[in-house]
Amino acid sequence: MSSGQYPSIWRGALMFKDTPIPRRRLWGTGLTTALVMSGGLALGHIEWGIWAFLGGFTSLYVHPQPYRVRAITLLIVGLGLDISMGLGGLASVWWHMALALGFVAAASTYLTGTFDVPLPAGFIFVLVACISSALPLHPANIIWIRMLAVLGGAGIAWIVGMVDWLWNPAGPQRAIVSEAFFALADYGASLGSPRTMVSAQHKAAQAVMQAHETARGTRLVQLEHAANEATHLFRALIALAAHVQEPLAPVWHQLLQNLGDQVKHPGKLPLTVPEVPQSLGLPWMRWHDAVQQAVAVLSGQSRPPFELRLYQPTVFERLNRGLSRHALVLPATARIGIAVAFSVLLAHLIGIAHPFWVPLTAAAVLQGVSTAVIAERAIQRALGTTLGLVLAGVLLAMRPPNVATAILLVVLQLGMLFFIAKNYGVSVVFITTIALMNIYTGTHAAIMPMVWARFKDTLIGSAVGLVAAFALWGRASSTRLPQACVHALTRTGDLMQSTLTAASATKLAHLRGSTLSALLSVQHLYQAALGELPPVNRDEVWPLVLSIERLGYLVMSLVRTPRTPDRALAHALQPMWDALNARLQGKAVESITHIPHMPQYPAIEEQLQELAQAEDLLAPHQALS
Template sequence: MDSPRVQVLALKNTPTPWRRLWGTGLTTSLGLVIGLLLGHLEWGIWAFMGGFTSLYVQKQPYRTRAITLALVGMGLAASMALGALSAVWWEMALALGFVSAASTYLTGSFDVPLPAGFMFVLVACISAALPLHPPGIVGVRVLCVLGGASLAWLVGMSDWLWDRRGPTSAPVKGAFTALSHYVAAIGGGKAKAREFHAAQAVALAHRVALSSNDRRIRAMAVQAEKIFRAAVALSSDIQRPLDPKWAHVLAIVAAHITKPLDSRPGLPLFPDRHCHTVGRFIETVEETLRVAQSEEVPQTRPALYRPTVKERLARGLDQDSMILPAVLRIGIATATAVALARLLGITHPFWTPLTAAAVLQGVSTVVITQRTIQRAIGTTLGLALTALLLLLHPIPILTAVLVVVLQLSMLFFIAKNYGISVIFITTMALVIIYAGTHTAVAPMIFARFIDTLIGGAWGLLAAFLLWGQASSARLPVAMARSLRRAGHLFQAVLKGSSPKQIIRLRTACLDSLLALRHLYVTSLGELPHPPANTPALFSVERLGYLVMAVCDAPRALDALLADDVGPVFNQLADRVEDRSDAEVRIPALPRFPAIEDQLWETAEALDALPERREKSS
């Protein structure tokens, strides 16, 4: 692993978001041009902030995208209004604290990727810095933001004119690509990591496909989920790498998500074809090829369940969710940053909470520490760039060009190096503020530098003091939840529960396994480092995937076995949470040897947890 200093300075090898770049550039340029033509550059700049809506264009069905972008636009307008209504410092503290907490909660509950809730905080903070005169100006700004958001909505939906399947086909293509990599890794050292990435990609593809009315997309997403489970089952019996042609076949399918496969690729021979898991894998691939070749795809039953809006919102408030501590942390830190700035005599304290909110976008204390350093360096360079540009006294049209160039530069670098992107975020925000206030340049630059140091330090302090080890603390609960959900699913399969019930339980099991891995990765970046529980966690994860793999297995039902094996999962979960030291008695599972072996391995791994070793000694 690279040192923190190297990670702060390194450029990540991430793909350039060209769709986001041209969409945002077009949207914001249109808003600024309209403002210039009307003789009010400030209107164009406020519309420019509504154009931030373009940053939330994702690969999702157009119906879902339309709703998402409309809600984002209204959220940005509300942020502009709340920031502008902060006449005194305590109103600003409440307003900015609310905006940061609410935006973090909503974007977290609906899995909105970066920039997540930060743009709402940015708009609110910029709004708080603008003057409240002449009368009615707040309403004008809100209308301009809504106008810019409307332009962003039109540009964001324009893909429909030439690529009606694109947003939904890309995640399904990504799922088959991830499955190809996973199959290629079976029997090797990278299988565990590839298994997780495949599970993640399949879950995303299914979630997107369930929002689509395209039968072909939905059917291919279902086949991706079936192949994943068949591959997991196969990996429990095969200890050597598979023929590379299997991965190649799945890569071919990935290239034919939206159009029928012209010719069926030949499948390689399997020496163990009569093995149950091998036969199931071959049959699933053959079924997938038949679907891929079909011109007319029949309606298919989904393999996973899509949660409702109410369920997503409730998930964000779950005490075991990482969303809740993130919401409380950023809300408290942002609000108290305003109070701290006021206490230190800062007249316009908007930049201090903005900096605190920016560094708290990290997922762990290590990442937040790196972001604080990057924020300090990037802001310092951004302030220097701002001073250079504003001392040239740019005319309105040049100001408009500047903010577009700065925004596109920020977008280009934000996924490659946060520190470099901060240079352009800082300059863009200050150019916007200067255009609306025409304040003196030198005092503004110096004040923002001091604000950055205070806000960065305050955000870093909040990261350590407010739920600094939230992920580590939740790992045992997440492991126990994964075990219990796997047990519920296994019992439902053995008892022959309805397909609808099994789909719900399967989805719950997969969600808990993905959440478990996310918590584990996040916990690695927490300071001080938590005790090592990696073997136990990976054993629980593997057990969950194996249970998912038996869902379609043509095995005889066995209600008595279900009653015997169900309590085992609960006993293991109690052991994780240190609620019980009772001996776990694992029954014989002759029809499910891989699950029986994994149950024993999981029990042994849980006994080896550091806290249990200390207790036993």
């Protein structure tokens, strides 16, 4: 990522992002919705189909994952939607509703944030709970029928989400691992271009880490080897980037893409490695050898000479990490839980008889990582809901028959999914219409009063969400960025010292994984901090973030050379690591003028000097925030 400027709020709210079309989720969601609605029509109870339709939202969480992971994910999502339906339906008085909806919002935000679940993340659980709270609780035991219908819809979504395992059991895994090679090709093509290289490096690092996470869960040795080779190539490319000032030749770009295709379709393409003259130096020879080894391994001509794994945290470790005071998901969880519960209280105090739309709007607005994004969400929610209310009013006024209602819900669901990653405001048009059609089917309320009431509720909920964004941990990213930089620098130092002292392969793999995770976290927090109001000081912070990233990736690129430990250099470096960290934390004020001479690692020595200079830019306050 570049140091760039965060776009204006209005521009960000109205712009369309160039995101790929989620074809797999589109046909899966469309098929699921068609099946559950057809089931309701066949049984003569359109409302059963609509309740099952809410369980069918499980289809929105089909992402490229190993099928074993996807099966567990969809099962948990389906159960979560069912629990949300139950909690929303049992909230018969306002304070029950405040507690129930606040809990659903907080729990779903924490879990989806901890496990990096992309859009729609936790919002769908809040949507289901809010819709459920708006439905009448008669006849007796109706809530259990609704929960059973939601489970049925989730079950159908689970089957549809897993069905392509029958003909392509390793397809998602191969696609994810192959993306690492495509990202490496783009990284190589960006060398020598400061504007694009940092972004390409960041994307390549993310892709390599995701490839490892995927390969570890596949039990497919070939994919594990491919992920290992992607790591070797990434490290060799980092080392090469420190010595070249121009993009790799197109032949290398094509070769890396061919390697990605080879992972997707084994044996499909012939792979030939260009010769590299020894006169170009050690980094070029290392790059050539890494590519040659990857070609041999992926072509099945040889097995890798050794195994290299990046350590990946367990489920328990990820859950525990989310509870850390340095984690960004923790303030987001507390913020949305408090805001949703408060919005119910506010709606009750001002006399709104059916307050469910106020917390729903507040939760929708708070689906963002920074105050600027949340402000965009408020604009998008207000505009999208207004248009959605008009569309819902027109459609409901036409009194569509049950079959037409079923068809409309399929179309609206597909529209929501198509636009949700491109422009949230457009997807809100479809979300609003879906929600009102669900509620109208269960209540048969007067159309125009319902639409007008929801419009007023939207304004109130948007205001609550916007105030919460600024009042509750509004600069969470900025305040966490300093500690993230310290953590990344500490991990980098530990990895460097362990490499120089010839630590075990297991320890080095663990440190490389934790270093990569720390570097990605720094970039994520920095980008989020740019979107906070007021934003972080770019002129001071970007040189430091860039220096830490470059240093971390350079240290990750080290091979275990020299074969004999260089404990003398490790001993000489330790005071420097301590001083860099102390100064970053504001514990020291003197400039770091002595960097140990490292003729065998000139790029790292140069980057350490740049890091010391970047820390000087923070003087005299010695802090990032």
